Amino acid sequence: MGSQEKTGRGLDTDVQFLKGVGPKHAAALNKLGAHTVRDVLFMVPRRYEDRREIPPISFLRPGQHASVRGRIVDVFTKPVRGGRVLLRASLQDDTGRIALVWFNQPWVAKQLQKVKGEVIAYGQIKEGDRRTMEMLSPEWEELDEGEESDEFARLVPVYGLSEGVPQWLVRKAAKSAVELFATMVVDPLPEAVRKAEKVAPLTWALRQMHMPEDTKHRDKARERLVFEEFLYLQLMLQLRKMQVHEEVGIPFPISPAVRSELKSLFPFELTGAQKRVIEEIYADMERPAPMNRLLQGDVGSGKTAVAAAAMLACVRCGYQAALMAPTEILAEQHYINIHRMFDPLGIETRLLVGKQTAAQKKKAVEAARSGQAQICIGTHALIQEGVGFARLGLAIIDEQHRFGVLQRAALRAKGYGNPDVLVMTATPIPRTLTMTLYGDLDLSVIDEMPPGRKPIKTHWKRAAERPAVYESVKKLLKEGRQAYFVCPVIAESEKMQTQAAQDLYYRLSEGELKEYKVGLLHGQMKPVEKEETMDAFRRGALDVLVSTVVIEVGVDVPNASVMVVEDANRFGLSQLHQLRGRVGRGEWQSFCVLVADAGNPDAQKRLEVLVATTDGFRIAEEDLKIRGPGDVAGTKQHGTDIDFQFANLVLDGKLLEKARGAAIRILEDDPGLKKRENAALLARVKEKRPEEALVSVS
Ligand code: ADP
Ligand code: MG
Numbered sequence: 135m136g137s138q139e140k141t142g143r144g145l146d147t148d149v150q151f152l153k154g155v156g157p158k159h160a161a162a163l164n165k166l167g168a169h170t171v172r173d174v175l176f177m178v179p180r181r182y183e184d185r186r187e188i189p190p191i192s193f194l195r196p197g198q199h200a201s202v203r204g205r206i207v208d209v210f211t212k213p214v215r216g217g218r219v220l221l222r223a224s225l226q227d228d229t230g231r232i233a234l235v236w237f238n239q240p241w242v243a244k245q246l247q248k249v250k251g252e253v254i255a256y257g258q259i260k261e262g263d264r265r266t267m268e269m270l271s272p273e274w275e276e277l278d279e280g281e282e283s284d285e286f287a288r289l290v291p292v293y294g295l296s297e298g299v300p301q302w303l304v305r306k307a308a309k310s311a312v313e314l315f316a317t318m319v320v321d322p323l324p325e326a327v328r329k330a331e332k333v334a335p336l337t338w339a340l341r342q343m344h345m346p347e348d349t350k351h352r353d354k355a356r357e358r359l360v361f362e363e364f365l366y367l368q369l370m371l372q373l374r375k376m377q378v379h380e381e382v383g384i385p386f387p388i389s390p391a392v393r394s395e396l397k398s399l400f401p402f403e404l405t406g407a408q409k410r411v412i413e414e415i416y417a418d419m420e421r422p423a424p425m426n427r428l429l430q431g432d433v434g435s436g437k438t439a440v441a442a443a444a445m446l447a448c449v450r451c452g453y454q455a456a457l458m459a460p461t462e463i464l465a466e467q468h469y470i471n472i473h474r475m476f477d478p479l480g481i482e483t484r485l486l487v488g489k490q491t492a493a494q495k496k497k498a499v500e501a502a503r504s505g506q507a508q509i510c511i512g513t514h515a516l517i518q519e520g521v522g523f524a525r526l527g528l529a530i531i532d533e534q535h536r537f538g539v540l541q542r543a544a545l546r547a548k549g550y551g552n553p554d555v556l557v558m559t560a561t562p563i564p565r566t567l568t569m570t571l572y573g574d575l576d577l578s579v580i581d582e583m584p585p586g587r588k589p590i591k592t593h594w595k596r597a598a599e600r601p602a603v604y605e606s607v608k609k610l611l612k613e614g615r616q617a618y619f620v621c622p623v624i625a626e627s628e629k630m631q632t633q634a635a636q637d638l639y640y641r642l643s644e645g646e647l648k649e650y651k652v653g654l655l656h657g658q659m660k661p662v663e664k665e666e667t668m669d670a671f672r673r674g675a676l677d678v679l680v681s682t683v684v685i686e687v688g689v690d691v692p693n694a695s696v697m698v699v700e701d702a703n704r705f706g707l708s709q710l711h712q713l714r715g716r717v718g719r720g721e722w723q724s725f726c727v728l729v730a731d732a733g734n735p736d737a738q739k740r741l742e743v744l745v746a747t748t749d750g751f752r753i754a755e756e757d758l759k760i761r762g763p764g765d766v767a768g769t770k771q772h773g774t775d776i777d778f779q780f781a782n783l784v785l786d787g788k789l790l791e792k793a794r795g796a797a798i799r800i801l802e803d804d805p806g807l808k809k810r811e812n813a814a815l816l817a818r819v820k821e822k823r824p825e826e827a828l829v830s831v832s
Contacts (some may be wrong), residue, residue, distance in 0.1 A: 144318050145172040153310035153705070154304070157792040162299040163307055174311040175340050177304070179291035182352065183256060186288065192229035196261040202232055203254050203277075209246045210607045225255060232267040234274065245507065252277045255294075275357055289346045291409060292666075316340050322814035323362060324373040326759075331796050339552030357789060359780040369807070370820045371461045372571030374798050375426070376805065378574070383424030386451040386529050388416050395450070398442055399475050407582035408436055412443045414578045416419075416557065418448055423552035428572045430563070432750035433579030433715025434587070437558045438468065440580070441530050443477055444556055449481055449508045453527025456502075456543055458517070460533045462487045463668060467690060468532070469511045476509060486512035486521070489661035496543060530556045531688040545804040562713065564751070564758045566787045590718040592745045594702075603727050604646045607696055611650055611677050615722060616694040619680045620713055622701030631682050632658045638700065639680045649676055655681040683709070694719030700726035703737035707757040710744055736760055757782055781823045 150160035158630030161601055168174045188203045204227035214220045214237075221236040221243050233254055236242050246253075257272030273292070289729040293304040314495070321328070321336040334342075334354055342355035343421035356705055359550060373788045396412075403410070411429060418425035426739040445455040457472070459465040476483050484507035485499040495515075501507035502544040510516060526549040546555050557575060564810050568577065595603050607617050624630045644651035652666045664684075670676045672691055679694075683705075697717045702710065710728070716722035728745075732738055743756045800812070 145170065145175070145315060147171045149307060150173060151436070152307050153304045153314070155310070159303050159307075162303060165296045165299055166294075166304070168307070169326075171311050171315045173811065174307050175316065175344075176779070177293060177308065177594065179343065180294045182294050182346065182349075183254070183292055184288045184349075185254070185290050189544060190229040191225070191227050191232050191267070192480070194259045194261050194267050195269070197259065198625070199369040200259060201254055203227060203252060204232075205617065206246055206249050206253055207231070207252075209243055211240065211243050227255060229624045230267075232269060233262060234268050234272050235268050236362075237271075239271075248563075249276050263717055282616075289342055289349065290351060291346075312341050312344050321815070321816050323365075323756075324811040324815070325719070326811070327796065328799060328817075330799070331361065331792065333361050335563060356780065359781075360789050361793055361796075362788050363778055363781050364786070364790050365796055366815075366819050367570065368573060368790075368797035369486065369795045369800065369815065371569075372794075373807075374574040374800050375576075376801065377427045379423045381424055381552050383422055383554060384451075384453065384550065385422040386419040386447055386453070386554075388420055388447045392447050392450050395479065396446060399437055399442055399479075402584065404439060405436065405455045405580075405582050406583055407431075407580045408440055410579055411440055411578040414576075415440070415444050416447060418576065419444065422553040423557065426575050427556050427578060428568070429558045430555060431558075431560065431569070432583070433560045433712060434583065434719055435580040436584055437473060437532075437560065437580065440474060441532070441558060442531065442598075444554075444791050445509055445529060446473070446476075446479075446481075447477075450527040450556070451527065453525045453550065454508055454510065454523050455510075455528040455530065456507060456516055456523065456526055456545065457530045457532060457550075458541075459511070459513060461684070462489055462513055463512050463664065463684065464532065465511055466665065466668075471690075472509060472511060472777065481508050482506060483509040483511065486510060486515050486517050487661075488513060509694065514541065517548065523548055523550070525550045528554045528556070530558065532558045532562060537628065551687070564754045564787075564789050566783045567758070569781065569790055573794070581742065586719060586721055586724045589748050590714060590724045590726050592714065592728065592748070594728045594730065594741045594745050595702070596675065597729060598733050600729065603698060603729065606727075607698060608647070608650075608697050610725075611647075614693075615696065616671065616676070616691065617678045618694055618697040618716055619678065620697065620699045621682055623681065623683060623704045627676055632656045635680060637681050639698070642678065642680060650677040651675065652678040652680060654685060657682055657684050689716055690719055691716070693722070695720065695722040695724040697725070697728070698727045698729060698823070700729050702741060703730040703733040707740045707753055709742060711750055711753045714748075726801060743786045 141809050147170060148160065149155055149163045149170065150157045152171065152174070155163065163174070166177070168177060181200050187199050191202055191204065194200060194202070195538065202225060204225045204760065206223050207226045208224040209221070211219055211221045218237050219240060219241060222653075223234045223243075223246050224231050225234055233317075253274055253276055255269060255272040255274040257269040260268045260270060268508070291305065293301065295304070297303060316337045319340060320711045323333070329750040334357075339358040342351045343359065346352035346355070349774070374471060407798065415425070415429075416428060418427055418758070421725075429437055429440060431440075441457060445457070448455040457468055459468055462554070467486050469483065473483040482501070484498045486495065486502070486503050489674065491500070498507065498510070498512075499521055502510050503524060510523070515521070529545045529549060539609060542555065542557065546553060557572070561570070575647050583729040613616060619638060619642065620634045621631070624634055636655060639654040653671055655664060655667050667676070668689070671679045674693060694717055697703065697712065697714060699713060705713070717726060726744075728741055730737070730741060739756075740759060747753060783790070800815070801807070804812050807813075807819070
């Protein structure tokens with residue numbers, strides 16, 4: 135503990151006191167956000183360079199990522215086309231030469247000219263013009279004399295840098311921090327937890343992260359750090375869940391009369407999965423604690439029927455139910471369906487959406503407030519100020535991915551005390567994300583499709599094959615089916631999007647599909663027009679609906695059996711899956727035709743996945759791999775932070791499961807984290823995610 139005596143501040147010691155740093159270099163470390171020794175200890179290397187295996191230059195092959203080591207023998211710059219400046223440096227070892235190439239980076243030339251010893255460069259090997267080996271914009275560093283013997287033949291961490299911060303400095307600081315201070319780090323994980331979960335102590339993990347003995351140790355260290363990070367999240371979610379379970383909600387005694395009434399609600403027999411999740415929901419509703427449940431089910435799995443079952447039980451206990459949908463089209467469609475089911479039972483359903491006239495809205499708001507409206511269906515208009523309910527007992531939120539945590543809370547806040555909350559999502563979310571974003575909710579999954587559905591056949595056609603595509607669509611139209619045509623996504627503006635839809639509409643209605651009734655639907659239409667068009671398509675007065683992505687969510691026309699997606703490469707994977715779910719809703723064999731020329735590799739991958747599977751969960755996993763967790767979850771809207779310091783949701787699913795199990799076990803033993811050995815855990819949970827703690831109580 136010599137250094138602690140010297141500085142007296144332990145881990146809060148300023149970085150300038152680290153061996154080999156000093157005030158000047160401290161400023162550079164500060165640029166990376168590292169002010170104290172603790173900051174340095176917790177800097178995560180971006181990758182590791184395996185200096186135990188640096189291949190001789192003559193062994194290099196194009197395409198390979200590799201480190202090379204040698205002397206700089208030649209540096210020259212010259213202007214090239216486009217006003218750019220080319221910099222070429224030759225690196226040589228005993229076996230050959232490789233060219234390091236940069237554009238427009240004159241300062242690199244200056245640095246290279248100053249190099250005295252050997253250099254290590256890392257990058258992808260390419261074959262240059264004259265069959266020479268090249269590396270474009272490699273990462274590189276000079277090996278200084280002292281470093282050479284020490285650093286060679288090791289796994290060396292590579293840290294993310296800023297301008298003017300050399301790699302060797304961060305390495306030196308990290309090494310000194312580990313050697314002098316790592317033992318001062320107090321492990322927040324109690325020993326019992328570490329033993330039970332078989333994870334390494336923190337001090338050991340930090341040492342191995344910065345100075346790994348080998349890849350196995352490094353991976354074990356990372357595992358420990360990821361586990362800890364996940365554990366805080368899972369503890370927080372489990373605590374939030376327990377908190378909701380302890381609140382006093384509304385017990386809904388569900389009578390046998392309700393169960394028999396339920397049967398008369400639908401023109402079909404419920405699937406086994408629907409029956410099971412309805413029982414899960416009823417069990418929650420009967421309990422005095424408020425329900426807080428997520429209902430997951432792929433498009434077309436029949437979530438609306440489940441929602442209806444919950445609403446029936448709520449209404450028969452004398453409370454109101456509300457159903458909030460993300461778009462007006464969807465809200466209206468729910469309204470039509472729900473009204474049709476409940477009207478014969480004498481249960482009053484009302485719609486509230488933004489586009490209604492002031493008088494219509496006023497009536498709906500009045501009916502909600504007085505309690506006359508037993509079921510209210512709407513968009514976010516439902517959570518606006520001035521909308522209140524006499525006795526709201528159940529809040530259902532459809533298509534959660536469009537709403538945020540805050541909207542969920544806002545609807546709940548309109549309840550009578552603590553209403554039951556059911557969140558429905560049609561976006562299959564990979565399990566890792568479900569556990570992260572919805573870990574505080576109980577989960578019900580509809581994992582079975584209504585009977586008689588034939589899996590949708592998906593084809594990928596090139597633009598040149600359009601005539602054949604139209605022919606097959608016409609054949610289906612002749613048989614009495616209906617078709618969707620979806621126009622490309624145009625990011626630039628709503629106006630251009632509309633233009634694209636109109637163009638396609640004219641092309642089809644005056645050309646290829648002249649003999650059919652074609653309708654057009656786009657975002658800039660007046661709500662009334664949209665509704666009329668949707669209605670005509672539903673009734674079968676239109677054979678073909680040309681549309682922008684406004685039909686993405688929830689539209690239900692069982693007779694529509696084919697969808698053609700134009701420029702399908704412009705859509706995201708989950709979005710295409712959602713779109714495709716508009717067909718295959720009836721007894722007919724349905725088709726989805728993706729029209730696209732081969733684009734970039736990601737786009738190509740997306741189309742291949744869609745052709746290969748209709749399993750929403752598999753698609754979601756692939757989407758996660760292609761796009762990364764932030765985009766898949768739309769986390770900006772969720773208001774949930776899933777940026778991890780160590781963890782990666784794509785890679786660390788197993789560790790997330792493990793952390794979840796551990797969190798549950800820890801809380802079973804110590805529900806409030808009140809035991810002394812868990813004090814550090816509780817402190818971390820609180821400090822890590824204060825913003826979510828706020829949301830959880832609303
Ligand atoms: P989603 O889960 O996508 O919201 P919906 O609730 O819109 O699915 O249901 C899709 C279609 O399947 C609807 O036409 C609905 O009437 C029908 N459906 C739902 N459950 C069943 C069932 N058990 N048997 C037959 N058809 C069903
Ligand atoms: Mg739905």
